[in-house]
Amino acid sequence: MRARLRLALWLEKLRRRNLQKIHPLEQLFWESTLRCNVHCLHCGSDCISSIETPDMPAEDFLRVIDTEITPHVKPRSVMVIISGGEPLMRKDLAEVGRALQQRGYPWGMVTNGLALTEKKFRELREAGLRSMTVSLDGLEEDHIWMRQHPLAFEGACRAIRLCVNEPYLAWDVVTCVNQRTIDHLPAIRDLLWGMGVRNWRIFGIDPMGRAADNPELLLTDEQFRQLMDFIVAEREAGRHVSYSCEGFLGDYEGRVRDYLYQCAAGISVASILIDGSISACTSIRGKYYQGNIYRDSFWDVWEHKFEAYRDRSWMKKNAPCKDCKAFDFCEGNGMHLRREDGSLMLCHLQRLGQKNP
Protein backbone atom coordinates (compact mmCIF):
# COMPACT_ATOMS: atom_id res chain seq x y z
CA MET A 1 0.00 0.00 0.00
CA ARG A 2 1.49 3.33 -0.99
CA ALA A 3 2.75 5.56 1.83
CA ARG A 4 0.50 8.53 1.09
CA LEU A 5 -2.56 6.31 1.19
CA ARG A 6 -1.49 4.74 4.45
CA LEU A 7 -1.00 8.17 6.02
CA ALA A 8 -4.35 9.34 4.70
CA LEU A 9 -6.02 6.25 6.17
CA TRP A 10 -4.47 6.95 9.57
CA LEU A 11 -5.81 10.50 9.48
CA GLU A 12 -9.18 9.13 8.47
CA LYS A 13 -9.04 6.74 11.40
CA LEU A 14 -8.54 9.66 13.80
CA ARG A 15 -11.40 11.50 12.13
CA ARG A 16 -13.61 8.42 12.51
CA ARG A 17 -12.77 8.13 16.22
CA ASN A 18 -13.90 11.70 16.72
CA LEU A 19 -17.05 11.12 14.73
CA GLN A 20 -17.87 8.08 16.82
CA LYS A 21 -17.70 10.28 19.92
CA ILE A 22 -19.76 13.11 18.45
CA HIS A 23 -22.06 10.98 16.22
CA PRO A 24 -23.74 13.90 14.49
CA LEU A 25 -26.95 12.86 12.76
CA GLU A 26 -26.45 13.83 9.12
CA GLN A 27 -28.60 11.34 7.19
CA LEU A 28 -31.94 9.93 8.19
CA PHE A 29 -33.51 7.22 6.07
CA TRP A 30 -37.22 6.70 6.29
CA GLU A 31 -38.44 3.33 5.04
CA SER A 32 -41.75 4.80 4.00
CA THR A 33 -43.24 1.70 2.41
CA LEU A 34 -42.43 -1.87 1.52
CA ARG A 35 -44.87 -1.79 -1.39
CA CYS A 36 -43.21 -1.87 -4.77
CA ASN A 37 -44.26 -1.91 -8.37
CA VAL A 38 -41.43 -4.18 -9.48
CA HIS A 39 -39.99 -7.41 -8.17
CA CYS A 40 -36.23 -6.99 -8.25
CA LEU A 41 -34.18 -10.14 -8.16
CA HIS A 42 -31.68 -8.59 -5.79
CA CYS A 43 -33.97 -6.74 -3.41
CA GLY A 44 -32.61 -6.57 0.10
CA SER A 45 -35.55 -4.62 1.49
CA ASP A 46 -37.52 -7.73 2.26
CA CYS A 47 -40.28 -6.57 -0.07
CA ILE A 48 -41.78 -10.04 0.09
CA SER A 49 -43.65 -8.91 3.18
CA SER A 50 -44.97 -5.76 1.52
CA ILE A 51 -48.58 -6.87 1.26
CA GLU A 52 -48.95 -7.55 4.97
CA THR A 53 -46.87 -4.67 6.28
CA PRO A 54 -48.81 -1.39 6.19
CA ASP A 55 -47.09 1.88 5.44
CA MET A 56 -46.10 3.91 8.46
CA PRO A 57 -48.53 6.83 8.80
CA ALA A 58 -46.80 10.03 7.81
CA GLU A 59 -47.88 11.72 11.05
CA ASP A 60 -45.94 9.14 13.08
CA PHE A 61 -42.75 9.90 11.21
CA LEU A 62 -43.31 13.65 11.38
CA ARG A 63 -44.02 13.42 15.10
CA VAL A 64 -40.54 11.96 15.58
CA ILE A 65 -39.09 14.70 13.40
CA ASP A 66 -40.87 17.46 15.34
CA THR A 67 -40.58 16.30 18.91
CA GLU A 68 -37.48 14.16 19.00
CA ILE A 69 -35.08 15.30 16.31
CA THR A 70 -35.70 18.96 15.55
CA PRO A 71 -34.95 20.16 19.12
CA HIS A 72 -31.46 18.66 18.84
CA VAL A 73 -30.27 19.40 15.31
CA LYS A 74 -30.10 22.11 12.72
CA PRO A 75 -32.68 20.77 10.24
CA ARG A 76 -30.73 21.95 7.22
CA SER A 77 -27.82 19.73 8.28
CA VAL A 78 -29.88 16.52 8.26
CA MET A 79 -30.69 14.99 4.87
CA VAL A 80 -33.86 12.93 4.98
CA ILE A 81 -33.89 10.18 2.40
CA ILE A 82 -37.21 8.54 1.66
CA SER A 83 -36.80 4.95 0.60
CA GLY A 84 -38.85 1.78 0.30
CA GLY A 85 -39.93 -0.47 -1.45
CA GLU A 86 -40.73 2.19 -4.00
CA PRO A 87 -41.51 5.57 -2.37
CA LEU A 88 -43.69 6.63 -5.32
CA MET A 89 -46.20 4.03 -4.20
CA ARG A 90 -47.20 6.42 -1.42
CA LYS A 91 -49.88 8.85 -2.57
CA ASP A 92 -48.85 11.31 0.16
CA LEU A 93 -45.18 11.42 -0.81
CA ALA A 94 -45.32 15.03 -1.96
CA GLU A 95 -47.19 16.05 1.20
CA VAL A 96 -44.54 14.45 3.38
CA GLY A 97 -41.84 16.12 1.33
CA ARG A 98 -43.54 19.49 1.67
CA ALA A 99 -43.83 18.99 5.42
CA LEU A 100 -40.11 18.27 5.61
CA GLN A 101 -39.33 21.29 3.45
CA GLN A 102 -41.43 23.53 5.71
CA ARG A 103 -39.47 22.28 8.68
CA GLY A 104 -36.20 23.10 6.99
CA TYR A 105 -35.05 19.57 6.13
CA PRO A 106 -33.57 18.85 2.73
CA TRP A 107 -34.97 15.60 1.40
CA GLY A 108 -34.39 13.15 -1.36
CA MET A 109 -35.47 9.76 -2.59
CA VAL A 110 -34.41 6.60 -4.36
CA THR A 111 -36.65 5.40 -7.16
CA ASN A 112 -36.95 2.86 -9.96
CA GLY A 113 -38.66 5.59 -12.01
CA LEU A 114 -41.54 3.42 -13.18
CA ALA A 115 -44.24 5.60 -11.59
CA LEU A 116 -42.44 8.90 -12.15
CA THR A 117 -44.41 10.98 -14.62
CA GLU A 118 -43.53 14.56 -15.45
CA LYS A 119 -46.52 15.73 -13.41
CA LYS A 120 -45.40 13.77 -10.36
CA PHE A 121 -41.83 14.98 -10.81
CA ARG A 122 -42.95 18.62 -10.86
CA GLU A 123 -45.11 18.02 -7.81
CA LEU A 124 -42.18 16.57 -5.90
CA ARG A 125 -39.87 19.37 -6.96
CA GLU A 126 -42.36 21.94 -5.77
CA ALA A 127 -42.52 20.03 -2.50
CA GLY A 128 -38.79 20.54 -2.05
CA LEU A 129 -37.22 17.41 -3.55
CA ARG A 130 -33.48 18.14 -3.50
CA SER A 131 -31.91 14.87 -4.49
CA MET A 132 -32.87 11.82 -6.46
CA THR A 133 -31.20 8.52 -7.21
CA VAL A 134 -32.52 6.53 -10.14
CA SER A 135 -31.82 2.82 -10.35
CA LEU A 136 -30.84 1.45 -13.73
CA ASP A 137 -29.09 -1.89 -13.75
CA GLY A 138 -28.14 -2.44 -17.37
CA LEU A 139 -29.18 -2.18 -20.97
CA GLU A 140 -32.84 -2.84 -21.70
CA GLU A 141 -32.92 -6.62 -21.61
CA ASP A 142 -30.73 -6.94 -18.54
CA HIS A 143 -32.53 -4.21 -16.62
CA ILE A 144 -35.91 -5.78 -17.33
CA TRP A 145 -34.55 -9.14 -16.22
CA MET A 146 -33.21 -7.65 -13.02
CA ARG A 147 -36.39 -5.71 -12.20
CA GLN A 148 -38.78 -8.37 -13.49
CA HIS A 149 -41.04 -5.78 -15.13
CA PRO A 150 -41.37 -5.15 -18.86
CA LEU A 151 -41.59 -1.35 -18.48
CA ALA A 152 -38.76 -1.04 -15.98
CA PHE A 153 -36.18 0.19 -18.50
CA GLU A 154 -38.54 2.72 -20.05
CA GLY A 155 -39.44 4.02 -16.58
CA ALA A 156 -35.84 4.43 -15.50
CA CYS A 157 -34.89 6.22 -18.73
CA ARG A 158 -37.86 8.54 -18.39
CA ALA A 159 -36.84 9.38 -14.82
CA ILE A 160 -33.30 10.11 -15.96
CA ARG A 161 -34.53 12.40 -18.74
CA LEU A 162 -36.61 14.33 -16.19
CA CYS A 163 -33.52 14.89 -14.05
CA VAL A 164 -31.19 16.00 -16.83
CA ASN A 165 -30.76 19.77 -16.86
CA GLU A 166 -33.07 20.15 -13.86
CA PRO A 167 -31.63 23.04 -11.86
CA TYR A 168 -30.73 22.66 -8.18
CA LEU A 169 -31.32 18.94 -8.12
CA ALA A 170 -28.53 16.64 -6.97
CA TRP A 171 -29.07 13.36 -8.77
CA ASP A 172 -27.29 10.29 -9.94
CA VAL A 173 -27.84 6.86 -11.37
CA VAL A 174 -27.11 3.71 -9.44
CA THR A 175 -26.34 0.43 -11.15
CA CYS A 176 -26.17 -2.91 -9.40
CA VAL A 177 -23.78 -4.90 -11.53
CA ASN A 178 -23.96 -8.67 -11.79
CA GLN A 179 -22.49 -11.47 -13.87
CA ARG A 180 -24.72 -10.68 -16.83
CA THR A 181 -23.80 -7.02 -16.95
CA ILE A 182 -20.15 -6.79 -15.86
CA ASP A 183 -18.94 -6.96 -19.45
CA HIS A 184 -21.55 -4.43 -20.59
CA LEU A 185 -20.30 -1.59 -18.39
CA PRO A 186 -18.80 0.40 -21.28
CA ALA A 187 -22.08 0.17 -23.20
CA ILE A 188 -24.09 1.13 -20.10
CA ARG A 189 -21.75 4.09 -19.64
CA ASP A 190 -22.35 5.11 -23.25
CA LEU A 191 -26.09 4.91 -22.74
CA LEU A 192 -25.99 6.96 -19.55
CA TRP A 193 -23.61 9.61 -20.82
CA GLY A 194 -25.61 9.83 -24.03
CA MET A 195 -28.70 10.62 -21.94
CA GLY A 196 -26.86 13.31 -20.00
CA VAL A 197 -25.96 11.41 -16.83
CA ARG A 198 -22.82 12.82 -15.25
CA ASN A 199 -22.83 11.03 -11.86
CA TRP A 200 -22.90 7.25 -11.83
CA ARG A 201 -22.51 4.98 -8.83
CA ILE A 202 -21.95 1.28 -9.26
CA PHE A 203 -22.79 -1.32 -6.63
CA GLY A 204 -21.98 -4.95 -6.36
CA ILE A 205 -24.71 -7.18 -4.98
CA ASP A 206 -24.34 -8.73 -1.56
CA PRO A 207 -25.44 -12.27 -0.78
CA MET A 208 -28.52 -11.20 1.20
CA GLY A 209 -32.23 -10.77 0.72
CA ARG A 210 -33.50 -12.19 -2.55
CA ALA A 211 -29.97 -12.23 -3.96
CA ALA A 212 -28.73 -14.75 -1.45
CA ASP A 213 -29.94 -17.71 -3.52
CA ASN A 214 -29.12 -16.38 -6.97
CA PRO A 215 -25.42 -16.86 -7.81
CA GLU A 216 -25.83 -15.17 -11.20
CA LEU A 217 -26.27 -11.91 -9.34
CA LEU A 218 -22.98 -12.16 -7.45
CA LEU A 219 -19.69 -11.16 -9.04
CA THR A 220 -16.71 -13.47 -8.83
CA ASP A 221 -13.57 -12.07 -7.23
CA GLU A 222 -12.01 -11.60 -10.64
CA GLN A 223 -15.07 -9.73 -11.88
CA PHE A 224 -14.99 -7.57 -8.77
CA ARG A 225 -11.42 -6.54 -9.60
CA GLN A 226 -12.55 -5.92 -13.16
CA LEU A 227 -15.20 -3.57 -11.78
CA MET A 228 -12.62 -1.69 -9.71
CA ASP A 229 -10.31 -1.31 -12.70
CA PHE A 230 -13.20 -0.08 -14.85
CA ILE A 231 -14.06 2.63 -12.32
CA VAL A 232 -10.43 3.69 -11.97
CA ALA A 233 -10.12 4.03 -15.73
CA GLU A 234 -13.35 6.01 -16.00
CA ARG A 235 -12.28 8.45 -13.31
CA GLU A 236 -8.90 8.90 -14.96
CA ALA A 237 -10.76 9.69 -18.18
CA GLY A 238 -12.63 12.46 -16.33
CA ARG A 239 -16.01 10.77 -15.89
CA HIS A 240 -17.57 10.88 -12.43
CA VAL A 241 -18.09 7.18 -11.86
CA SER A 242 -17.85 5.84 -8.32
CA TYR A 243 -18.11 2.63 -6.42
CA SER A 244 -20.76 2.45 -3.72
CA CYS A 245 -20.07 3.44 -0.12
CA GLU A 246 -19.55 -0.19 0.80
CA GLY A 247 -16.37 -1.93 1.76
CA PHE A 248 -12.77 -1.12 2.52
CA LEU A 249 -10.93 -1.49 -0.79
CA GLY A 250 -7.25 -1.45 0.15
CA ASP A 251 -5.11 -0.11 -2.68
CA TYR A 252 -8.21 1.08 -4.52
CA GLU A 253 -9.02 3.52 -1.71
CA GLY A 254 -8.94 7.09 -2.96
CA ARG A 255 -9.25 5.92 -6.55
CA VAL A 256 -12.84 4.72 -6.95
CA ARG A 257 -14.73 7.09 -4.63
CA ASP A 258 -14.65 10.76 -3.67
CA TYR A 259 -13.78 9.84 -0.09
CA LEU A 260 -11.99 7.22 1.94
CA TYR A 261 -14.00 4.33 3.26
CA GLN A 262 -15.99 4.65 6.42
CA CYS A 263 -19.10 2.77 7.49
CA ALA A 264 -21.16 5.66 8.80
CA ALA A 265 -24.02 3.45 10.01
CA GLY A 266 -24.94 4.49 13.54
CA ILE A 267 -22.33 7.23 13.48
CA SER A 268 -23.95 9.80 11.23
CA VAL A 269 -26.62 7.65 9.55
CA ALA A 270 -29.85 6.44 11.14
CA SER A 271 -33.07 5.02 9.81
CA ILE A 272 -36.66 4.60 10.85
CA LEU A 273 -37.99 1.39 9.37
CA ILE A 274 -41.50 0.50 8.29
CA ASP A 275 -42.50 -0.92 11.67
CA GLY A 276 -40.91 1.89 13.67
CA SER A 277 -37.64 0.10 14.34
CA ILE A 278 -34.69 2.40 14.78
CA SER A 279 -31.67 1.22 12.87
CA ALA A 280 -28.81 2.68 10.87
CA CYS A 281 -28.94 1.87 7.15
CA THR A 282 -32.18 0.30 5.99
CA SER A 283 -30.39 -2.86 4.91
CA ILE A 284 -29.32 -3.57 8.50
CA ARG A 285 -31.91 -5.83 10.05
CA GLY A 286 -32.83 -7.89 13.02
CA LYS A 287 -30.43 -8.09 15.91
CA TYR A 288 -28.90 -4.70 15.17
CA TYR A 289 -32.07 -2.69 15.69
CA GLN A 290 -31.61 -0.27 18.56
CA GLY A 291 -35.18 0.56 19.52
CA ASN A 292 -38.58 1.46 18.17
CA ILE A 293 -40.23 4.87 17.83
CA TYR A 294 -43.47 3.46 19.21
CA ARG A 295 -41.75 2.51 22.44
CA ASP A 296 -38.59 4.60 22.78
CA SER A 297 -37.45 8.14 22.28
CA PHE A 298 -35.58 8.30 18.97
CA TRP A 299 -33.14 10.87 20.31
CA ASP A 300 -32.40 8.92 23.48
CA VAL A 301 -31.69 5.87 21.34
CA TRP A 302 -29.49 7.88 18.97
CA GLU A 303 -27.51 9.44 21.81
CA HIS A 304 -27.13 6.50 24.14
CA LYS A 305 -27.40 3.32 22.15
CA PHE A 306 -25.72 2.18 18.89
CA GLU A 307 -22.76 0.93 20.95
CA ALA A 308 -22.07 -1.93 18.55
CA TYR A 309 -21.86 0.60 15.70
CA ARG A 310 -19.63 3.10 17.49
CA ASP A 311 -17.18 0.67 19.01
CA ARG A 312 -16.54 -2.11 16.55
CA SER A 313 -13.74 -3.81 18.47
CA TRP A 314 -16.15 -6.73 19.03
CA MET A 315 -15.72 -7.62 15.38
CA LYS A 316 -12.08 -8.54 15.97
CA LYS A 317 -13.11 -11.69 17.79
CA ASN A 318 -14.07 -13.43 14.57
CA ALA A 319 -12.34 -14.31 11.36
CA PRO A 320 -11.40 -12.80 9.00
CA CYS A 321 -10.92 -9.65 11.11
CA LYS A 322 -9.12 -11.37 13.97
CA ASP A 323 -5.61 -11.19 12.53
CA CYS A 324 -6.15 -8.57 9.88
CA LYS A 325 -3.76 -5.62 9.88
CA ALA A 326 -6.25 -3.53 7.94
CA PHE A 327 -8.80 -3.56 10.77
CA ASP A 328 -7.70 -0.11 11.94
CA PHE A 329 -8.80 1.27 8.59
CA CYS A 330 -11.68 -1.04 7.84
CA GLU A 331 -13.23 -1.67 11.29
CA GLY A 332 -14.84 -4.86 10.20
CA ASN A 333 -16.38 -3.69 6.94
CA GLY A 334 -19.99 -2.54 6.62
CA MET A 335 -22.48 -3.25 9.41
CA HIS A 336 -24.99 -4.50 6.85
CA LEU A 337 -22.58 -7.34 6.06
CA ARG A 338 -22.76 -8.71 9.60
CA ARG A 339 -24.95 -11.72 10.19
CA GLU A 340 -27.06 -12.11 13.30
CA ASP A 341 -24.28 -14.11 14.95
CA GLY A 342 -21.77 -11.33 14.27
CA SER A 343 -19.84 -13.16 11.55
CA LEU A 344 -18.92 -11.33 8.35
CA MET A 345 -20.63 -12.25 5.08
CA LEU A 346 -18.07 -10.66 2.82
CA CYS A 347 -14.59 -9.15 3.08
CA HIS A 348 -13.80 -6.83 0.17
CA LEU A 349 -10.09 -7.00 0.86
CA GLN A 350 -10.11 -10.75 0.49
CA ARG A 351 -12.05 -10.40 -2.74
CA LEU A 352 -9.33 -8.13 -4.02
CA GLY A 353 -6.61 -10.51 -2.87
CA GLN A 354 -5.20 -7.85 -0.55
CA LYS A 355 -5.72 -9.24 2.93
CA ASN A 356 -3.24 -7.77 5.40
CA PRO A 357 -1.91 -5.04 3.07
Added chain:
Amino acid sequence: MKNKRFLLWINLVLGSLSMFLVGCHTQKKAAQATQPENDTQVEQAAEGDRVVCKYGVPAEMYERPTRKYGTPDMRDKE
Protein backbone atom coordinates in the same frame (compact mmCIF):
# COMPACT_ATOMS: atom_id res chain seq x y z
CA MET B 1 -20.98 21.54 23.29
CA LYS B 2 -17.59 23.36 23.07
CA ASN B 3 -15.85 20.01 22.97
CA LYS B 4 -18.15 18.85 20.19
CA ARG B 5 -17.47 21.97 18.15
CA PHE B 6 -13.74 21.56 18.68
CA LEU B 7 -13.86 17.95 17.50
CA LEU B 8 -15.85 18.97 14.44
CA TRP B 9 -13.20 21.53 13.51
CA ILE B 10 -10.44 18.98 14.05
CA ASN B 11 -12.35 16.60 11.81
CA LEU B 12 -12.59 19.21 9.11
CA VAL B 13 -8.81 19.54 9.14
CA LEU B 14 -8.19 15.80 9.27
CA GLY B 15 -10.66 15.17 6.45
CA SER B 16 -9.16 17.86 4.25
CA LEU B 17 -5.65 16.54 4.82
CA SER B 18 -6.55 12.95 4.03
CA MET B 19 -8.41 13.98 0.88
CA PHE B 20 -5.45 16.07 -0.19
CA LEU B 21 -3.06 13.17 0.31
CA VAL B 22 -4.98 10.82 -1.94
CA GLY B 23 -6.16 13.45 -4.38
CA CYS B 24 -9.85 12.49 -4.06
CA HIS B 25 -10.97 16.09 -4.20
CA THR B 26 -9.02 16.83 -7.37
CA GLN B 27 -10.47 13.78 -9.08
CA LYS B 28 -13.98 14.86 -8.15
CA LYS B 29 -13.44 18.40 -9.38
CA ALA B 30 -11.91 17.21 -12.64
CA ALA B 31 -14.77 14.83 -13.26
CA GLN B 32 -17.44 17.39 -12.44
CA ALA B 33 -15.74 19.94 -14.64
CA THR B 34 -16.03 17.62 -17.60
CA GLN B 35 -18.72 18.93 -19.84
CA PRO B 36 -20.22 17.18 -22.81
CA GLU B 37 -18.27 18.02 -25.92
CA ASN B 38 -21.48 19.16 -27.48
CA ASP B 39 -24.06 20.56 -25.04
CA THR B 40 -26.71 20.44 -27.75
CA GLN B 41 -26.43 16.69 -27.75
CA VAL B 42 -27.56 16.49 -24.13
CA GLU B 43 -30.58 18.67 -24.89
CA GLN B 44 -31.55 16.51 -27.83
CA ALA B 45 -31.29 13.39 -25.76
CA ALA B 46 -33.48 14.89 -23.06
CA GLU B 47 -36.21 16.09 -25.42
CA GLY B 48 -36.63 13.41 -27.98
CA ASP B 49 -37.50 9.77 -27.94
CA ARG B 50 -34.20 8.88 -29.52
CA VAL B 51 -31.08 8.71 -27.43
CA VAL B 52 -28.05 9.98 -29.25
CA CYS B 53 -24.86 8.25 -28.34
CA LYS B 54 -21.44 9.52 -29.27
CA TYR B 55 -19.23 6.98 -27.56
CA GLY B 56 -19.23 4.43 -30.33
CA VAL B 57 -22.35 2.41 -29.58
CA PRO B 58 -24.98 2.59 -32.31
CA ALA B 59 -27.84 4.86 -31.33
CA GLU B 60 -30.28 2.32 -32.70
CA MET B 61 -29.62 0.24 -29.62
CA TYR B 62 -31.31 2.88 -27.51
CA GLU B 63 -34.41 3.69 -29.45
CA ARG B 64 -37.47 4.02 -27.29
CA PRO B 65 -38.44 0.49 -26.29
CA THR B 66 -41.66 -0.76 -27.74
CA ARG B 67 -44.18 -2.38 -25.50
CA LYS B 68 -43.69 -5.86 -26.80
CA TYR B 69 -45.01 -7.57 -23.70
CA GLY B 70 -48.57 -6.30 -24.05
CA THR B 71 -48.68 -4.91 -20.55
CA PRO B 72 -50.78 -1.79 -20.07
CA ASP B 73 -49.03 1.37 -18.97
CA MET B 74 -48.57 1.04 -15.22
CA ARG B 75 -47.27 4.54 -14.66
CA ASP B 76 -50.34 5.94 -12.98
CA LYS B 77 -51.29 2.87 -11.07
CA GLU B 78 -50.00 1.54 -7.79
